[in-house]
Amino acid sequence: MRLKISLLKEPKHQELVSCVGWTTAEELYSCSDDHQIVKWNLLTSETNQIVKLPDDIYPIDLHWFPKSLGIKKQTQAESFVLTSSDGKFHLISKLGRVEKSVEAHCGAVLAGRWNYEGTALVTVGEDGQIKIWSKTGMLRSTLAQQGTPVYSVAWGPDSEKVLYTAGKQLIIKPLQPNAKVLQWKAHDGIILKVDWNSVNDLILSAGEDCKYKVWDSYGRLLYSSQLHEHPITSVAWAPGGELFAVGSFHTLRLCDKTGWSYALEKPNTGSIFNIAWSIDGTQIAGACGNGHVVFAHVVEQRWEWKNFQVTLTKRRTMQVRNVLNDAVDLLEFRDRVIKASLNYAHLVVSTSLQCYVFSTKNWNTPLIFDLKEGTVSLILQAERHFLLVDGGGIYLYSYEGRFISSPKFPGMRTDILNAQTVSLSNDTIAIKDKADEKIIFLFEASTGKPLGDGKHLSHKNEILEIALDQKGLTNDRKIAFIDKNRDLYITSVKRFGKEEQIIKLGTMVHTLAWCDTCNILCGLQDTRFTVWYYPNTVYVDRDILCKTLYERDASEFSKNPHIVSFVGNQVTIRRADGSLVHISISPYPAILHEYASGSKWEDAVRLCRFVKEQTMWACLAAMAVANRDMSTAEIAYAAIGEIDKVQYINSIKDLPSKESKMAHVLLFSGNIQEAEIVLLQAGLVYQAIQININLYNWERALELAVKYKTHVDTVLAYRQKFLETFGKQETNDRYLQYAEGLQVDWEKIKIKIQMEITKERERSSNSQSNKNAGLKL
Numbered sequence: 001m002r003l004k005i006s007l008l009k010e011p012k013h014q015e016l017v018s019c020v021g022w023t024t025a026e027e028l029y030s031c032s033d034d035h036q037i038v039k040w041n042l043l044t045s046e047t048n049q050i051v052k053l054p055d056d057i058y059p060i061d062l063h064w065f066p067k068s069l070g071i072k073k074q075t076q077a078e079s080f081v082l083t084s085s086d087g088k089f090h091l092i093s094k095l096g097r098v099e100k101s102v103e104a105h106c107g108a109v110l111a112g113r114w115n116y117e118g119t120a121l122v123t124v125g126e127d128g129q130i131k132i133w134s135k136t137g138m139l140r141s142t143l144a145q146q147g148t149p150v151y152s153v154a155w156g157p158d159s160e161k162v163l164y165t166a167g168k169q170l171i172i173k174p175l176q177p178n179a180k181v182l183q184w185k186a187h188d189g190i191i192l193k194v195d196w197n198s199v200n201d202l203i204l205s206a207g208e209d210c211k212y213k214v215w216d217s218y219g220r221l222l223y224s225s226q227l228h229e230h231p232i233t234s235v236a237w238a239p240g241g242e243l244f245a246v247g248s249f250h251t252l253r254l255c256d257k258t259g260w261s262y263a264l265e266k267p268n269t270g271s272i273f274n275i276a277w278s279i280d281g282t283q284i285a286g287a288c289g290n291g292h293v294v295f296a297h298v299v300e301q302r303w304e305w306k307n308f309q310v311t312l313t314k315r316r317t318m319q320v321r322n323v324l325n326d327a328v329d330l331l332e333f334r335d336r337v338i339k340a341s342l343n344y345a346h347l348v349v350s351t352s353l354q355c356y357v358f359s360t361k362n363w364n365t366p367l368i369f370d371l372k373e374g375t376v377s378l379i380l381q382a383e384r385h386f387l388l389v390d391g392g393g394i395y396l397y398s399y400e401g402r403f404i405s406s407p408k409f410p411g412m413r414t415d416i417l418n419a420q421t422v423s424l425s426n427d428t429i430a431i432k433d434k435a436d437e438k439i440i441f442l443f444e445a446s447t448g449k450p451l452g453d454g455k456h457l458s459h460k461n462e463i464l465e466i467a468l469d470q471k472g473l474t475n476d477r478k479i480a481f482i483d484k485n486r487d488l489y490i491t492s493v494k495r496f497g498k499e500e501q502i503i504k505l506g507t508m509v510h511t512l513a514w515c516d517t518c519n520i521l522c523g524l525q526d527t528r529f530t531v532w533y534y535p536n537t538v539y540v541d542r543d544i545l546c547k548t549l550y551e552r553d554a555s556e557f558s559k560n561p562h563i564v565s566f567v568g569n570q571v572t573i574r575r576a577d578g579s580l581v582h583i584s585i586s587p588y589p590a591i592l593h594e595y596a597s598g599s600k601w602e603d604a605v606r607l608c609r610f611v612k613e614q615t616m617w618a619c620l621a622a623m624a625v626a627n628r629d630m631s632t633a634e635i636a637y638a639a640i641g642e643i644d645k646v647q648y649i650n651s652i653k654d655l656p657s658k659e660s661k662m663a664h665v666l667l668f669s670g671n672i673q674e675a676e677i678v679l680l681q682a683g684l685v686y687q688a689i690q691i692n693i694n695l696y697n698w699e700r701a702l703e704l705a706v707k708y709k710t711h712v713d714t715v716l717a718y719r720q721k722f723l724e725t726f727g728k729q730e731t732n733d734r735y736l737q738y739a740e741g742l743q744v745d746w747e748k749i750k751i752k753i754q755m756e757i758t759k760e761r762e763r764s765s766n767s768q769s770n771k772n773a774g775l776k777l
Contacts, residue, residue, distance in 0.1 A: 002263040003254050003284070003296040011291030012038055012047050019062040019274045020285045020293060021080060023094065025352060025375070028276070028285050030293045031059035031082060037096060040293065042283075051096030058085040061111045061274070066118040067391070081121060083109035089123055091137055102137045105129060111152050115159035116198060116415075122162055124150035130164055132175070144173055151191065156217070157198035157416065158434075165191040170205060170219070184219040187211065193234050198416050199241035200257055206232035212246050214259050222560070223259025223576075234286070236275040240377055241418060243298070245284050247272025252286060252296060258560060260578035269294050280338045280352065280375045282315075303342040306567060308360055310342050318349070320363055329363040331356075341379035341386070344516065346399050348386050350376035355388065357399055367401045378417055380424045382470065383516075385445065387424050389417050396429065396445055405448030407431070409441045425468040428477050428493050437462040440479065442493055452494050459502060461485055467512055468493070469519040469535075472597065478535065480521055482509050488523060490535050503538045505545075506530060513566040518593035522571055522585070524561055529554040529573075533589040533615055537622040540669050547618035547640060550585060557581060588616060596623040601632040614640055628665055656761040660687055667691060680704075686711055686756040693718045702734060714752065717744045 015033035022028050028040040035053040040046075053059065061083040079099065082090045085108040091100045105125030112123045120140065121133040128146040130153065133139055146166050153164045161174045167190055172182040189208030196203050202222070203215040208231040214223040225232075225246075234247035243262070246253040249271045254263040270289025277284055286294040303310045307324045318331040318340070335351035342348075347358040350371065357367040371390070378389035385404060388395045393414060396404040407429055421432040428451060433439040438459050442451040450456075461483040469478045477493040488509040491502040508526035515522070521532040531550040538545055554561070557575050564572040564580065569590060571583045588611050595604040601624065608616045621636035630649050637645045645668075652664045659682035666675035672695065679688040685708045692701035698719055705712045716739050723730060730736055 001254065001298060001302070002300050003252065003265050004299045005252070005265050005267050006295045006297070007267055007269070007292055011288075012293065013291040015291060016270070016273070016289045017287035017291060017293055018059050019082075020276045020287045021062045021064050022276055022278045022285065023064060025278045025280045025283070028293070029062065029080070030285075030287060031062055032291065033058050034291075035059075037082075037092075042295070051092070051098075053084075056086055057088075057090075060084055060108055063113050066114055066116060067279075081112045081114065083112040083123060085109075087125070089121075089133075089137075100137050102133070104131060104133075107149075110150060113153055113155055115155045116157075117159060120159070122153050122155065124153045124164055128166075130162065130173070132162075143175070144171070152194045154194050154196040154203075156196060157201055163194055163196050163203060165194055165205075167191070168207070170194065170203070170215070172217070172219070182219055186213060186215070189231070192231065195235055195237050195244070197237040197241040197244075197257075199239075199418050202237075202241070202257060204235040204237060204244055206235040206246065210248075214257070225259065230271070233271045233273050234275045236277055236284075238277050238281040239279065239415070240281050243281070245275045245277070245286075245296075247275050247286050249289075252284070252294065254284075254296075254298065256578060258562070258576055258578075260576065262578070265296065267294050268292075281377075282336065282338055301340070303340055303347070304572075305342045305345075305360075305565075308342065308347075310340065310347060312337055312340070316351075320347075331358070331363065331366075339376045339379050341381055343381040344383050346381065346386070348379050348381065350379065350388065355397075355401075357386075357397075357401060359399075367399070369397075369401045377415065378419065378422065380419065380422060382424045382426050382445075384426045385424075387422070387429065389414050389422065391415060394422075394429075394431070396424075396448070404446060405443075407441075407443035407448040409433070411435045420465040423466050423468040423479070425470050425477060427474045428468055428479075430466050430468050430479055430493070432463055432466050439463075440466055440481070442479075457491065457493075457502075459483060459489070461487075465512065467514050469514045469521070470516055471519050471593075476536075478519070480505070480512055480514070480535070482512060486510065488512060488525075490521075490538060501539075503542075505532060505535060505538065510560070511563045513563040513571070515566045515568070515590070517568055518590045520566075520585075520589060520593070522563065522566055524554055524557070524563065524573070525551075527554055528552065529557070529571075529583065531585055534593075534619040534622050536626055537619070540622045540625045541645075542670070544618045544621060544640065544642065547614055548622060550615060552583075586613075588613070589619060592616060592619055592623070596620075596627065599627065599629075601629050605632060605635055608636070608639070625665070625669060628662075630661075630665065656757065657682070657684070657763060659684060660760065663687070663691070672697075676700075684760060686714075686753070687760070689715060696722070698722075698732070698735070702738070706738070711752070712738055713742060713744065714749050716742060717746065717749050720744055 013032035013034050017030050017032045020030045026042045030038050037050045039048045039050050059082050062080055064080045079093050082092055087105050088101050089104050089109050089112050090098050092098050104123050105127045107126030109123050109125045114121055124130050126149040130143040132141050148167045151165050161172050163172050168187050170186040186205050187207030187209045191205050191207045193206040201217050206212045210228040212225045212232045212235055230249035232248050237244045242257055244255050250266050252265045255261050272286040274287035282298055284296040288294055301312045309321045311319045313319050315336040316333045320329040333351050335353050338350050340349045345360045349356040354368055355371055373390045373392040376388050376390050380387040385398045393406050395406050416434055423430040427445050429443040429445055431441045440457040444451050464482045466481045475494055478490055479493050480490045482488055486508050488506040489502050490505050492500045506525050509523045512523040521535045523530055528551050534548050537548050557573055560576045562574050564574050569585050569587045573581045604620055608620050617636045617639040621633050624633035634649045652661055655661045663675040663678045676688050689701050689704050689711055701715045705715045
């Protein structure tokens, strides 16, 4: 990825340009110390003077009023705030009319920023005050006051906090009075610029110490740049939060959100005092000290999938290269490319007006449809369909271009969704809520309606990243997520009434990804790279989960690596310095998944005998139990030395009825309630009581015996025997009540139990003979 710079031969301004701001992706306004506000049209390359400000007004900062206001969508910004050296800020219309001028600070107003909703404006000045104003320019409050000038300010993602500079310090102050203020020393020199991104919640700072830094919202340092030759005068996040730009003297740099640099350009600009990104995140404008406005276009982005590499060579041209035969195709577009995604044998490209869908089998005839709103901020792909996110909503399309659905939920803000907070599979869409970060909304892909009984998934902590598995049946769909403690959890997506278990898979997990061909999960866990070959093991037999893992040392990936993709058995990881590392994992677990989903158990056993690996046998054991194939499970458990489980499986085989067998398989997986329900529905009340006795669920055992008026004496006898073994006295009131005047006769109880077993055998043989008779008929 690099920047394509364009700079006019002669500057349009006579003095230094102090600030710039985009109205649309093709129109920019610039303000200069020559008191002019100039409009730039990039399509026609025309520039017009909008207004000549009075000679005593020297503009310092400009910020356009946000576009989307509630339901009413404006196609472009209509007015902006301009701060100036005379202590005022000015509300100016698009046509250049000064609607209002407000006395704001003593000395220059150094920065002004609208919040995301456009309901409040924050200004900071040389007098060290931070003030909050209404939309119409009425003073609401003075948020803070200090002894040094405040050079820069930014709103938090939820518009509830304000970040501002104080010399070498950065301060985050919530709008609520008495809320905790966060303050830390960020630079060794005065901080000149800050920016806070609403999508990734990360903070940028630039200082006179010639460094730029990336912080999280708790003030923890994530990246610090090398020392530059000159002070860093400007920084700005791209709208999507994946990139940021840095400006200095004769320097413009494009960086990844983790800090490493994609490109460094040295245009003849003087110091770049202000950087603005276009709304679609494809272009940068810089306000230059020598009167120029520098424009830079982000080109040479790359997308890779299997043997295909796609490169954006120009604004409207892509090059596709097949590395197997070195075949090259050129893709031309009518408008400039904004976003693209390559996965599942399809390339999806959104331009400013249209969406193109290419198949990797045929690059010549794309499917094209018009977009509702031009600026697509995110494209996600699954095997059967893809998802587009723009300023207006979330839209699901098939690869044939057919619109499928558009999920919605209360308080939805599409501008802050990214690949970590939205996940797509063949039948489900999952979206993490921003208003309450402990909640995940789940939708049916085909209808866009809430999944199951309409309840959302809620967790006890804030969730950072979510991912749906890609293969298997809809009823078995699982979602994995990482919470703010960096714990990895997995849970089922389908929710009908009963509360699904959320089970912890791992700790200190920084990034995760599901395989695209089978349900294998990988993650970077502290200092290890971990692959969960069969994550469903936690639902079947948690004891053997550790045996189904593959782990290797991850120190070679350095600090803060990120999993880019998991295609087939190839995992791609991006290190903190921007380099890509490819890891191949064993192909055998994927084959095992295939055999299990097709119920080819003999082939699966043969494969495990060929590979001779404990992880394979452990996966097979869990898969077989999950699919109720106890013969295969017995072989697999024997291979990994779980003798107690082999014996238990053998005892299940000897049970007289299929209901009992089913119940004990459920018990094996820890599903006690479900096992009890199966027995009660089959009329096997004694067996339901007995499993509770075996598990020492004394309360439940007595409850069932009393409810069905049977085997109360059996429960009391077992309870008495249990207490005698441990030399204890009965203290439970209910047991004391029913034991009053009752003599335990073990001979009688044994006869009753034998009768129950005989009755069950007879029922089983009767149902079998009825079945056989039905078959003969």
